[in-house]
Amino acid sequence: MSDLDGLLDAWLHCEAGRSADSRLSELVDExxxxxxxxVASRLAxxxxxxxxxCSEVQMELLLWLRRMKxxxxxxxxxxxxxxxxxxxxxxxxxxxxxxxxxxxxxxxTVSMSAGQLEAVPDRAQPVEQAIxxxxxxxxLWEEIRALPLKQRTALLFxxxxxxxxSALSLFQLTSTAFLPAIAAAVGxxxxxxxxxxxxxxxxxxxxAALLACTRQQVIxxxxxxxxxxxxxxxxx
Amino acid sequence: MNDSGHLxxxxxxxxxxxxxxxxxxxxxxxxxxSCEVCRVELASQMDLPGIAAAVRESLLAPKASGxxxxxxxxxxxxxxxxxxxxxxxxxxxxxxxKAMVDNVLRTGRVPLPDFVAGLLPRHEVLMGQGGEPSLELxxxxxxxxLSSRPVFRWKSLGDAWNYSVRxxxxxxxxxxxxxxxxxxxxxxxxxxxxxxxYEWQVAASRGAERVTLPHPPxxxxxxxxxxxxxxxxxLRLATRPSISPLLLAVEYGRAGLIEDSRREFNEELRQHPExxxxxxxxxxxxxxxxx
Numbered sequence: 161m162s163d164l165d166g167l168l169d170a171w172l173h174c175e176a177g178r179s180a181d182s183r184l185s186e187l188v189d190e191x192x193x194x195x196x197x198x199v200a201s202r203l204a205x206x207x208x209x210x211x212x213x214c215s216e217v218q219m220e221l222l223l224w225l226r227r228m229k230x231x232x233x234x235x236x237x238x239x240x241x242x243x244x245x246x247x248x249x250x251x252x253x254x255x256x257x258x259x260x261x262x263x264x265x266x267x268x269t270v271s272m273s274a275g276q277l278e279a280v281p282d283r284a285q286p287v288e289q290a291i292x293x294x295x296x297x298x299x300l301w302e303e304i305r306a307l308p309l310k311q312r313t314a315l316l317f318x319x320x321x322x323x324x325x326s327a328l329s330l331f332q333l334t335s336t337a338f339l340p341a342i343a344a345a346v347g348x349x350x351x352x353x354x355x356x357x358x359x360x361x362x363x364x365x366x367x368a369a370l371l372a373c374t375r376q377q378v379i380x381x382x383x384x385x386x387x388x389x390x391x392x393x394x395x396x
Numbered sequence: 397m398n399d400s401g402h403l404x405x406x407x408x409x410x411x412x413x414x415x416x417x418x419x420x421x422x423x424x425x426x427x428x429x430s431c432e433v434c435r436v437e438l439a440s441q442m443d444l445p446g447i448a449a450a451v452r453e454s455l456l457a458p459k460a461s462g463x464x465x466x467x468x469x470x471x472x473x474x475x476x477x478x479x480x481x482x483x484x485x486x487x488x489x490x491x492x493x494k495a496m497v498d499n500v501l502r503t504g505r506v507p508l509p510d511f512v513a514g515l516l517p518r519h520e521v522l523m524g525q526g527g528e529p530s531l532e533l534x535x536x537x538x539x540x541x542l543s544s545r546p547v548f549r550w551k552s553l554g555d556a557w558n559y560s561v562r563x564x565x566x567x568x569x570x571x572x573x574x575x576x577x578x579x580x581x582x583x584x585x586x587x588x589x590x591x592x593x594y595e596w597q598v599a600a601s602r603g604a605e606r607v608t609l610p611h612p613p614x615x616x617x618x619x620x621x622x623x624x625x626x627x628x629x630x631l632r633l634a635t636r637p638s639i640s641p642l643l644l645a646v647e648y649g650r651a652g653l654i655e656d657s658r659r660e661f662n663e664e665l666r667q668h669p670e671x672x673x674x675x676x677x678x679x680x681x682x683x684x685x686x687x
Contacts (some may be wrong), residue, residue, distance in 0.1 A: 207513040216409065222405075254413065290436075292445075293445055321451070333438055334444070335429070354418035358414040386455055
């Protein structure tokens with residue numbers, strides 16, 4: 161067993177509490193050089209975003225490590241270094257996808273050790289922008305709910321931001337609608353919607369399968385929804 | 397949740413990147429329905445105005461054919477010109493420093509000048525093969541410097557070694573060289589021309605032994621001497637009586653003085669250890685040497 165495997169084992173089997181935090185912190189600290197090597201290798205020639213990608217990988221690793229603790233994997237990790245390398249490689253792929261789909265560089269740097277993870281966020285969007293987003297989201301949601309079910313579904317499951325990610329978070333982040341309300345709007349249970357959330361936005365074939373119609377019908381449904389929304393919300 | 401009852405950073409990251417399990421997602425959804433602090437944090441990290449703008453754009457009615465972009469371009473040009481004149485005439489100065497620091501804290505990242513990337517080791521590869529940063533030559537490395545006579549420092553190789561520093565301009569043109577010295581630091585006795593990025597090496601000798609630092613495959617550290625106007629501006633700022641280390645750290649970072657910026661961030665943290673935003677900024681600075 162390597163040192164890293166030993167540290168992972170210690171983290172997975174320690175009691176919750178301060179000592180667990182310090183074991184997690186140690187594990188993450190010891191993993192950092194490996195992450196840096198993998199990211200440096202994958203991003204060779206791209207120096208400017210390397211630190212940010214490393215921080216993102218570290219965040220994802222923390223997510224997985226905490227998840228392992230609360231919800232142990234059915235199969236034990238035999239080679240922690242290989243596991244980390246895979247997460248790092250995925251992080252680099254995500255970075256390249258963002259880069260190639262027109263996304264700017266990574267826009268946050270959250271480089272914290274596990275021991276520093278108790279931060280209380282305290283920053284705010286400029287007030288005017290926040291009010292504008294909230295007002296727009298509320299108006300949009302009101303109009304979306306007035307659409308027929310299939311049009312709503314075709315529209316919402318396809319809604320995306322400039323980077324191609326799902327834009328449904330617009331409604332959550334503006335306190336307009338949360339999972340139960342969004343699920344009801346697309347005729348699903350909350351659990352069903354949560355189960356496919358990571359796949360959003362869906363492609364038209366998948367939406368067609370959900371709505372039991374053809375891909376062309378999905379396109380037509382969405383077009384009708386857009387026309388109605390454009391008419392009802394002229395400034396949108 | 398963390399001890400304060402808020403979402404942990406890695407959970408926020410998971411939400412942003414659609415990596416949460418269904419149960420985790422439902423937990424976040426339920427939490428942000430009642431916790432404005434976390435909802436605002438997520439909105440900030442996910443660029444909520446950007447999402448709203450993209451949705452607006454995607455829901456616009458299809459444009460009529462033949463619609464010209466010229467009126468829009470003309471209007472944009474007028475707005476841009478008007479805005480530029482306004483900015484030049486009425487540029488607000490009093491609160492600009494605070495606004496700048498607030499903005500940097502909000503983004504979690506000091507906006508570094510482009511040249512900094514060129515000062516960092518150029519080719520890092522796996523397994524320690526080639527292009528690694530120097531471990532023996534300590535400073536200046538991967539940073540801009542204020543002084544045109546920076547202090548060069550390196551690690552000792554042991555007793556009885558003598559060292560000679562060589563500073564090269566781009567193209568390996570020798571700019572300055574020290575005499576043989578027994579210590580581990582040297583200050584040039586003439587100014588290095590500003591606005592230029594340099595590389596430096598140390599030739600060490602003990603009897604017949606000769607060693608050049610850094611050892612291959614490490615690459616010689618690079619640094620840049622900032623131009624005089626910028627150096628004077630920063631020196632005036634640094635000597636202001638009530639200057640905060642945080643503002644100075646951000647200004648140094650914006651000028652590419654990574655080592656100075658790091659020092660000031662550490663000073664700010666020494667005075668206010670609870671400032672996690674400052675810790676994030678410190679951690680966001682590029683590291684020249686491997687951990």
